[in-house]
Amino acid sequence: MWGRGRGLAAPAPSPAGVHDTVETLAALFQYLISGLTNGAIYALIALGFGIIFNATHIINFAQGEFVMLGALMAISLYQAVPWLPAAFVGATLAVTLLGLVFERLALRPVRDRSPLTLIIITVGGAVLLKGLAMLWWGKEAYNLPPFSGAQPLHLGPATLLPQNLWVLGVAALLLAGLEAFFRLTLTGKAMRACAYNPVAARLVGIPAARMVQLSFALSAALGAAGGILIAPLTLGVYDMGTMLGLKGFSAAILGGLGSSLGGVLGGLLLGVAESLASGLISSGYRDAVAFFILLVVLFVRPQGLLGGKP
């Protein structure tokens, strides 16, 4: 009887235990989806940092503002012409142009100065762009409708919005396209040559100044695309760029500044780490996680996960 009684009693707690485990797994899966979505945006920004760093050896701290401008311009364009593809392309082109203008007006006149001077100039540029955006759009937040519907999809125990898939999908496409551009086209190869050895590249006739311009255009376009993708989830507001820029910078450092694969890896890892930290520890630590990781990487492995020599 004893044995039998125990035999019956023993399984009793287990369904609850199984249930708990399922719930915990479901929650983990949900954190993973949130983390990957944010991480994809960080990856796009991190790549923008990397491209400009490779071409010029400076950190462009206005990168986050390109994200903000992408989001707000797409919102304004959408209000004028309510057709999302047009808003997406129009805003990306506009911000690309702005990236070129920024390089021409703010950086080219002083391009032979030390990287430090140039980095400070980009900080100034970021403040200026943010201020202009505040004057133009005001301090209010704006909404961009999701690309395709707002009905949540069920993916096993977790749910996600079609917009999450758009973010992940378009980001993956952009990354693949960028990699193909660098590996397969002559211009892309020329840009890489400039990154490896600017002097040698110039000697074989690669127009280095043009490559710098192109790098600004590319990173502005990437940033803008990131901003437009995330706007339906997070709303667009004039001061959204600063934090996103810093997160993207942390992601770039984590992955290894200048390495494309590193940027992607860094972005995704950072996004997931943030999401897990706010879910499992406390939401107050969300932003701290990014900067804690940044500090640890700088102390322990300054070249980043996939970076070359420090």
Add this chain to the structure above:
Amino acid sequence: MNGRLASLVLAALVLAGPAWAQNPPEPYVIGGIFSITGPASYLGEPERNTLQMLVSEYNAKGGIKGRPLKVVIYDDEGDVTKARLHAEKLIQKDKALAIIGPSLTHTSMAVLPITQKARVPLISCAAGIEITHPAAERQWVFKTAQTDAMAVNRIYQYLKKHNLSQVAILTVSTGFGVSGRKQLTEQAPQFGIKVVADEVFGEKDTDMTPQLTKIRNTPAQAVICWGTGPAPAIVAKNLKQLGMKIPLIQSHGAASKKFIELAGDAGEGILLPAGKLVIYPSLPDADPQKAVLARYDEAYRRAFNAPASSFGGYAYDAMKILAQALEQAGPDPDKLRAAIENTKNYVGVSGVFNMSPEDHNGLSPEAFVMVKIDKGEFKLAE
């Protein structure tokens, strides 16, 4: 010779002029300190507009007790130091009879020691309960905005009526959210409500799915979100994203058209406590506030070509209460203060005010109504 005599006579006439010409009565000076620019400009701007509008209305009708009103308004930009300087200036230089404002809780707290010492009535437009509490120590300080304790009370009344006894709270980490969180946790037991999840988010956070995922795993029957700006709209979107079907209740901080616009589809069905201004056309005619609200909204639209906001309403009530007291008691500071403290059954924009020596706000939770977002509009929920 003649010319000189004429000019002397003229000079004498000019000098003596004021003595026998109809002496224009000294105006009553009313001071205003609002956050007209800076991050809280959404409060200060309608408050300034409303105060100016009311003062010109009074002057058009011949002022109060035959004396015109003169209003001096300063902008504190949401800055404590500027607010204090402006208060000193209003008292010392402008000789203000009373001061309306400031717009924010922390600026009001900074100004009130000055006005208390100078024995000048201050009618604050900020929400913080600590501004007038305890009233015995804050003899010269009054306020017209509803407190968050009333909003919480109203929400819990609603939940109790609908038999929802387990709630999850999700509050912003700013002063507004911290105060809301305190009220939500403290008042819950009185209504038999249990807070089963207590999560926090940052003012600028853009993804609250982790917090809501945690809430999803609790037996919560409703989520109460306490925040201002875009974050509450993101909470609404995230809740929808997670496919959560339990009701979402926002604070009065989300009671604006902007919130409906930002939340989009995700806003449908959200409940929140709001001042009656946002839904006044659907109030029953028996509601005493309906006429006041309609009059204020129409006058504001005429003057500024924009709909009136409940924030402007705080200045509206402050000026009306002050004018009523001035009418009764005249400019003597002690009598004026006593008359404000004795305000009874004043039907205003933010509610019906019944002040007393113990209560320098005079509103009850009934100043709020529960509204529901239905097809992009606020509708009465009950």
